[in-house]
Amino acid sequence: xxxxxxxxxxxxxxxxxxxxxxxxxxxxxxxxxxxxxxxxxxxxxxxxxxxxxxxxxxxxxxxxxxxxxxxxxxxxxxxxxxxxxxxxxxxxxxxxxxxxxxxxxxxxxxxxxxxxxxxxxxxxxxxxxxxxxxxxxxxxxxxxxxxxxxxxxxxxxxxxxxxxxxxxxxxxxxxxxxxxxxxxxxxxxxxxxxxxxxxxxxxxxxxxxxxxxxxxxxxxxxxxxxxxxxxxxxxxxxxxxxxxxxxxxxxxxxxxxxxxxxxxxxxxxxxxxxxxxxxxxxxxxxxxxxxxxxxxxxxxxxxxxxxxxxxxxxxxxxxxxxxxxxxxxxxxxxxxxxxxxxxxxxxxxxxxxxxxxxxxxxxxxxxxxxxxxxxxxxxxxxxxxxxxxxxxxxxxxxxxxxxxxxx
Amino acid sequence: xxxxxxxxxxxxxxxxxxxxxxxxxxxxxxxxxxxxxxxxxxxxxxxxxxxxxxxxxxxxxxxxxxxxxxxxxxxxxxxxxxxxxxxxxxxxxxxxxxxxxxxxxxxxxxxxxxxxxxxxxxxxxxxxxxxxxxxxxxxxxxxxxxxxxxxxxxxxxxxxxxxxxxxxxxxxxxxxxxxxxxxxxxxxxxxxxxxxxxxxxxxxxxxxxxxxxxxxxxxxxxxxxxxxxxxxxx
Numbered sequence: 001x002x003x004x005x006x007x008x009x010x011x012x013x014x015x016x017x018x019x020x021x022x023x024x025x026x027x028x029x030x031x032x033x034x035x036x037x038x039x040x041x042x043x044x045x046x047x048x049x050x051x052x053x054x055x056x057x058x059x060x061x062x063x064x065x066x067x068x069x070x071x072x073x074x075x076x077x078x079x080x081x082x083x084x085x086x087x088x089x090x091x092x093x094x095x096x097x098x099x100x101x102x103x104x105x106x107x108x109x110x111x112x113x114x115x116x117x118x119x120x121x122x123x124x125x126x127x128x129x130x131x132x133x134x135x136x137x138x139x140x141x142x143x144x145x146x147x148x149x150x151x152x153x154x155x156x157x158x159x160x161x162x163x164x165x166x167x168x169x170x171x172x173x174x175x176x177x178x179x180x181x182x183x184x185x186x187x188x189x190x191x192x193x194x195x196x197x198x199x200x201x202x203x204x205x206x207x208x209x210x211x212x213x214x215x216x217x218x219x220x221x222x223x224x225x226x227x228x229x230x231x232x233x234x235x236x237x238x239x240x241x242x243x244x245x246x247x248x249x250x251x252x253x254x255x256x257x258x259x260x261x262x263x264x265x266x267x268x269x270x271x272x273x274x275x276x277x278x279x280x281x282x283x284x285x286x287x288x289x290x291x292x293x294x295x296x297x298x299x300x301x302x303x304x305x306x307x308x309x310x311x312x313x314x315x316x317x318x319x320x321x322x323x324x325x326x327x328x329x330x331x332x333x334x335x336x337x338x339x340x341x342x343x344x345x346x347x348x349x350x351x352x353x354x355x356x357x358x359x360x361x362x363x364x365x366x367x368x369x370x371x372x373x374x375x376x377x378x379x380x381x382x383x384x385x386x387x388x389x390x391x392x393x394x395x396x397x398x399x400x401x402x403x404x405x406x407x
Numbered sequence: 408x409x410x411x412x413x414x415x416x417x418x419x420x421x422x423x424x425x426x427x428x429x430x431x432x433x434x435x436x437x438x439x440x441x442x443x444x445x446x447x448x449x450x451x452x453x454x455x456x457x458x459x460x461x462x463x464x465x466x467x468x469x470x471x472x473x474x475x476x477x478x479x480x481x482x483x484x485x486x487x488x489x490x491x492x493x494x495x496x497x498x499x500x501x502x503x504x505x506x507x508x509x510x511x512x513x514x515x516x517x518x519x520x521x522x523x524x525x526x527x528x529x530x531x532x533x534x535x536x537x538x539x540x541x542x543x544x545x546x547x548x549x550x551x552x553x554x555x556x557x558x559x560x561x562x563x564x565x566x567x568x569x570x571x572x573x574x575x576x577x578x579x580x581x582x583x584x585x586x587x588x589x590x591x592x593x594x595x596x597x598x599x600x601x602x603x604x605x606x607x608x609x610x611x612x613x614x615x616x617x618x619x620x621x622x623x624x625x626x627x628x629x630x631x632x633x634x635x636x637x638x639x640x641x
Contacts, residue, residue, distance in 0.1 A: 002447045008458045008603060018466045025470050029477060297511065303467065328459035335448025335455050342449060353423055357416050364413030371636035 001180055002338055004057050007331050013054070014327060016047045021303040027274060028296035032234065037269035045266065048245065048259045051188050055257035058181050065173040066149075072117050072166050073149050079114045080131070080144040083107060087128025088142035118152070119163035134160030176337065182314045183330045185255040191323060192245035192254045193223035196307040198298055200230065203277060207232070207240040210280045227302065231273035231295030232288040239288075241273025241295070414635070421628040428621040435614045444605040454602045461599035468592050475585045481514050482578045489521065489571050512581065521570045523563060534563040 006012045023043045027036040086107040093100040107129060111122055114131070120138065123130045127141035134155065138145055155161035156170045197220050204213045207229065221227045228241040243262050251258030265271045276294035280286045302323075309319045309326055319326070438444050448455045519525060526533035537559045544552035 002449060005448065007448060007455060008443075008445060008462065014459055014462060018463060022466065022470045025474065029474065300470075303463070324463045325456075325460065328456040331448050331459060332452050332456040335450070335452030338447070338449030339452055353419065356419060360413050360415040360419065361411045364411075364415040366411060366413040367635040367637065369411075369413075371640060375640065 001061075001176065001334055004054060004061075005331055005334060013050055014324070016043070016050045017303075017324065017327070019043045020047050021300055024296055024302075025300035027272075028293040028300055031274040031293045031296055032290050034269065037272055040272060041261070041266065041269045044244070044261050048261055051184070051256040051259050055181065055184060055255070058177060058184070059257070062173055062177055062181075065169045065177070069152065069166055069169050070149050072169070073147060073152060076114060076117045076166075077146045079110050079117075080138055080146065083110050083114070083129060083131065084139045084142050084144040086110070087139065091126075091128055091141075115164070117164050118147075118161060118166055136160070180330070180334065181256070183311075185257075186309055186311055186314070187323070187326060187330070188256040188259045189254045190307055190309050190326075191223065192225050192243075192259065194307040194309060195220060195222055196302075196305050197221075198227065198230075198302075198305065200276065200298070201294060204230075204294065205276065205278045206230075210278070210286060212277065223307075224299070224302070227295070227298060228273050230276065230298075232275045232278055233273040234270040234275075234288065234290060236287055238278040238286045239271075242271065414632070418632060421624070421632060424624055425621075425628065428617065428624055432614070432617050432621060435610065435617055438605045439607075439610055439614060442605055442607070443603045444610075445603040451602075457602045458599060461595055461602065465592065465595045465599065468588055468595060472585070472588045472592070475581055475588060478512060478514050478581050479578065479585070482574055482581060485515065486571060486574050486578070489567060489574065512577065514577065516570055516573065521567060523566060532559060532562060534566075537563055 007014060009015075020040075020043050023036070023040040027033070027040050030036055086103055090100045090103050090107065093103070111120075111129060111131070114120060115122075118133055121132045123132075125141075129139060130137070130141075131139040133147075136145065136147075136155075138147070152161055152166050153170065156167055161167050197218055200213070200217050200219055202213055202215050202217075204217065205211070206213070219230065221230065223245075225243040225245060228244040231241050232238045233241055242264060244265065245254060245259055246262045247254045247258040248260050260266075262271075274294075274296040275288050275290060275292040277289035277292045278286045279289055304322060306320045306322055307326075309321060311317060311319070321329070437446055445451050445454050445458060522535065523533040524531060526536045530536065537556055541553055541556050541560070544550075544556065
């Protein structure tokens, strides 16, 4: 996730947002200049494309995680199969009186691998290993129950599956990735439709009227779309500005994946509204005062305005923050989560090493121990061999040496 | 720790420590290569929010500086034009330039301000009306009419001079803002650097220490792991 977000850098969302605000500011210096308009158009396209791209990468990540869960489930099933058949095999061999140590080692190895994938409890019974996950019997003697992806998803949901790789993948997908996507969607939607207040300077001709205001007026607007509609584009007769951002075909609202520049604006830079004034001549024809840059100025100042971010739909509250600050908060939260995970990982790794060491201490082979044992037994062998020689000589003396008087 | 220490345990230990040292070296190397100690959000979660804000403000500042430079050149141009008093700006262009957060500056003067109120009848104080009357009087040869226009001409000249001094005052204000923006840029860059950048001396010393530790762990590990009782039994 940190890699996709790519902050701090000069290529992330922060930079395209800044370029967007800067191009409004440049346009405000010369509102009729076609170059300025085209540049704004391109920067707006870059902005929506960055949102779209990031959203696409996140949904790819989501699909990846789901696919990985499937792969792990298949692996778990094959391990379960192996363990259950080993159970049968070991029982058969040992009931014949032979040693099945190799097979037991193999079974332990399989169980270790399985415990990495899902959290299991192992009990050794006379039928072999009995493996349970929560309340479900996975292996009992020679019979196994296979698990499906659906099973693991329900198990995570009701708290049976609490550890292992599968649990980790499902939690990443459903908590971290999805939360980040929702915040990104909120950012995109608020940029287009979030509520905030602007002070429109005197001299504004409200769309639908012909008389200019005489005092500055505080207006509540809904996002850049709303602000854009307060002014007029370069068309003649005067045309009110349209929605600046819309959503793509097939979507139902503006999200990071569906946000796009209004196609009319994307094809005609003159539809960008920059002016707040019109003049009506005697015949009642209203033309826009092209040189007025009031709306372009308001747009460029939007980066410092507190906008209302509504997260009630995803369980949050309503925050009032500048757009840049909200983005910074998302990135900061991601940083905290990532840092926390690293810390937990390091701690858990240490614990794992401890457990492994203890196990090795009991079951591991120490070369020095074995070598000294080897020496010991070798000497014991020589000593008993020497002992046998003594006996041999004694017996020889006894058998061949006694009773030879007169031979 | 435990009563039996086996080869397996020592091997595990060695691998774990080697891995940890390598990880340290990798992260120090990343910091040295980028020159920043804040390379991803998890390096410093609070710092990253500051960093995003400083970068945004620095780029806003750059934009304001661009606007200020362009405002100054327009004001100079206005000054030159008024100084020659040759052209008439016909279109009512209103330019408000953004020179700071929520602060804008008008950089033009309307024709009415410079030349006097609109006067279609030709009888008012508009400089053109005055000049028209002087021309007519000279054509007619009525010197008294010319003399009576002199106060009007002086009033027009005063108006022009006022306009120029207004432009001068605005230029002063804009230059002040320019200096302030330049100072702010230095401050913001300083703060951003404190949050993001790595202290090179410390980094290099740390990297060297780490490298020594790594080499030591490698050589000692090799010695311990490879020898056992077998080598000494002949």
